[in-house]
Amino acid sequence: xxxxxxxxxxxxxxxxxxxxxxxxxxxxxxxxxxxxxxxxxxxxxxxxxxxxxxxxxxxxxxxxxxxxxxxxxxxxxxxxxxxxxxxxxxxxxxxxxxxxxxxxxxxxxxxxxxxxxxxxxxxxxxxxxxxxxxxxxxxxxxxxxxxxxxxxxxxxxxxxxxxxxxxxxxxxxxxxxxxxxxxxxxxxxxxxxxxxxxxxxxxxxxxxxxxxxxxxxxxxxxxxxxxxxxxxxxxxxxxxxxxxxxxxxxxxxxxxxxxxxxxxxxxxxxxxxxxxxxxxxxxxxxxxxxxxxxxxxxxxxxxxxxxxxxxxxxxxxxx
Numbered sequence: 137x138x139x140x141x142x143x144x145x146x147x148x149x150x151x152x153x154x155x156x157x158x159x160x161x162x163x164x165x166x167x168x169x170x171x172x173x174x175x176x177x178x179x180x181x182x183x184x185x186x187x188x189x190x191x192x193x194x195x196x197x198x199x200x201x202x203x204x205x206x207x208x209x210x211x212x213x214x215x216x217x218x219x220x221x222x223x224x225x226x227x228x229x230x231x232x233x234x235x236x237x238x239x240x241x242x243x244x245x246x247x248x249x250x251x252x253x254x255x256x257x258x259x260x261x262x263x264x265x266x267x268x269x270x271x272x273x274x275x276x277x278x279x280x281x282x283x284x285x286x287x288x289x290x291x292x293x294x295x296x297x298x299x300x301x302x303x304x305x306x307x308x309x310x311x312x313x314x315x316x317x318x319x320x321x322x323x324x325x326x327x328x329x330x331x332x333x334x335x336x337x338x339x340x341x342x343x344x345x346x347x348x349x350x351x352x353x354x355x356x357x358x359x360x361x362x363x364x365x366x367x368x369x370x371x372x373x374x375x376x377x378x379x380x381x382x383x384x385x386x387x388x389x390x391x392x393x394x395x396x397x398x399x400x401x402x403x404x405x406x407x408x409x410x411x412x413x414x415x416x417x418x419x420x421x422x423x424x425x426x427x428x429x430x431x432x433x434x435x436x437x438x439x440x441x442x443x444x445x446x447x448x449x450x451x452x453x454x455x
Contacts, residue, residue: 139162139163139164139315140163140207140208140209140311140312140315141163141164141165141166141205141206141207141208141209142155142158142163142164142165142166142207142208142209142210142211142315143165143166143168143204143207143209143210143211143229143234144165144166144167144168144211144213145168145201145210145211145212145213145214145222145225145226145229146168146212146213146214146215146218147167147168147169147172147176147181147213148213148269148275149265149267149268149269149275149277149406150213150239150263150265150267151167151211151212151213151214151239152167152181152183152213152269152275153183153185153265153267153275153277153281154211154213154239154263154283154316154321155167155211156181156183156190156192156275157187157316157319157320157321158315158316158319158321159192159195160190160192160319161315161318161319161320163315163319164196165195165196166196166197166198166204166205166207166229167181167195167196167197167198168198168200168201168204168225169197169198169199170199171272172272172273173197173198173199175272175273176195176197176272176273177197179193179273180192180193180194180195180273181195181273181275182273182274182275183274183275183276183277184274184275184276184277185275185276185277186277186278186279186281187277187281187320187321188320201224201225201226201227201228201229202228203228204228204229205228205229206228206229206230206231206232206234207229207230207234208234208235209234209235209236209237209308209312210226210229210230210234210235210236210237211236211237211239212236212237212238212239212240212249213239213240214240215240215406215410215415215416215418216240216241216242216245216248216418216420216421217415217416217417217418219245219248219249222248222249222252223252226249226252226253227252230252230253230257233257234257235253235257235258235259235305235308235312236249236253236257236258236259237259237260237261237285237312238258238259238260238261238288239261239262239263239283239285240260240421241262241336241340241344241406241418241421241422242333242337242340242418242420242421242422242425242426243333243334243337243421243422243425243426243429244425244429245260245421245425246258246259246260246288247290250288250290255288255289255290256302256305258287258288259285259286259287259288259305259309259312259329260285260286260288260329260332260333261283261284261285261286261329261332262283262284262285262332262333262335262336263281263282263283264280264281264282264283264284264336264339265277265279265280265281265282266278266279266280266281266400266401266403267281268404268409278401278403279400279401279403280400281321281322282321282322282323282324283316283321283322283323283324284323284324284326284332285309285312285313285323285324285325285326285329285332286309286325286326286327286328286329286332287302287305287306287309287327287329288329289329306325309325310325312325313325330381330382330383331383331384331385334374334377334378334381334383334385334426335378335385335389337374337378337422337426338371338374338375338378338385338389338390338393339371339393339396339397340422341370341374341422341423341426341440341443342366342367342370342371342374342443343357343367343397343405344405344406344407344408344418344422345370345407345422345423345443345444345446345447346363346366346367346370346443347404347405347407347408348405348407348408348411348417348447348450349443349446349447349450350363351408353402353403353404353408354397354400354402354403354405355400355402355403356402357397358394358397358398364394366439367394367397368390368394369439370439370440370443371390371393371394372390373437373438373439373440374426374437374440375387375389375390376435376437377426377429377430377435377437377440380430380433380434380435381429381430381433381435382433406418407419407422407447411450411454414454414455416451416455417447417450417451419444419447419448419451423440423443423444423447424444426440427440427441427444
């Protein structure tokens with residue numbers, strides 16, 4: 137059986153790491169690059185990782201999506217603030233019916249890709265990952281890295297678990313899972329994407345938001361009694377919001393979320409890095425969409441609403 141061909145749209149801290157792992161394993165991987173194109177074409181992609189450092193040369197790199205060949209799997213590693221570009225980025229690598237794996241933060245973020253290639257060709261997933269881009273063609277992966285993904289189904293994305301799986305997509309999903317695991321990336325294929333999304337939101341909403349509002353790393357938040365108490369209150373509220381949307385997350389995941397963050401290597405969240413670099417933050421995908429989903433289900437996440445309003449103000453004044 138021939139190995140699947142992969143496209144990486146957004147080859148930064150996330151896409152660059154996972155694409156490099158696949159390429160090192162011998163998969164044909166095509167990287168779409170923007171500002172790093174000339175650097176990576178000439179010098180290769182350097183990754184400092186807890187899974188082993190690598191410096192890969194002679195990669196398939198592209199400055200424009202139009203030169204990318206049709207691929208079996210197109211991985212979306214862009215920030216959701218760039219989703220307006222997908223209409224021009226997805227057609228070439230998905231031309232022969234390949235699937236899209238959306239590895240973006242937030243809720244219902246797969247909808248933009250599905251609008252282009254169709255609902256039945258889209259997976260969504262969450263990365264439990266501490267990784268940063270530290271220079272041109274240079275990624276530093278310092279902790280975690282697991283991917284959990286599942287089939288996208290619009291009716292279930294904002295709330296209840298879907299009841300029917302697409303056999304073809306299950307087969308493809310299992311193959312993607314096998315590919316990534318063979319490359320050294322811990323990966324699970326889930327039959328409940330809504331659960332995966334809300335579980336990650338229990339971390340993303342409090343710690344992305346507070347890292348910006350409090351101007352603090354994860355360690356600084358957890359080391360301060362007041363900040364850690366606020367973080368815990370938000371985690372609990374997101375857990376309740378998920379339940380209102382029909383997504384049951386075991387209650388022990390609340391403490392596990394906090395404990396994992398206490399043990400985490402001191403880390404600047406992606407949202408804080410965007411803020412510090414005066415880039416648009418993903419407030420809509422990470423806070424706005426879950427807020428609206430919970431409200432539609434009759435639950436008001438008041439603390440999350442306050443964080444959302446603060447982030448919107450900061451975003452408007454930071455550009």
